[in-house]
Amino acid sequence: MPIFHAVLFKLKSGVSEAQLAELRAAGEGMLGAIPGLQSFHMGPPVPSTAHRAQGFNMAIMTIIDTEENLLAYAGHPAHLKVHNLRLPLCDETVVYDLEI
8 A cells, every 4th residue: 555655844944945956856866766656745835824834844745655665765775865965954853654
């Protein structure tokens, strides 16, 4: 069963567009490199509902084929690159995985 993998984060003040572009490019680079990764999306909340996001102002959303692939994704070098780029950019992170 596919897994919807969501990572919500609060960007630190001063994060540049160049840093976000580098993060996005690394995320898009995971497609085709990580087995079972079907999609990658990154962006801020929809402006009309951003007030409900409790300060989380950026998200990464992926769909991964199976739970087994999700567990392998966590340690994959392409994912670790994204993870390590993201860490210094944010103050707080929430991760949620949901079978769909």
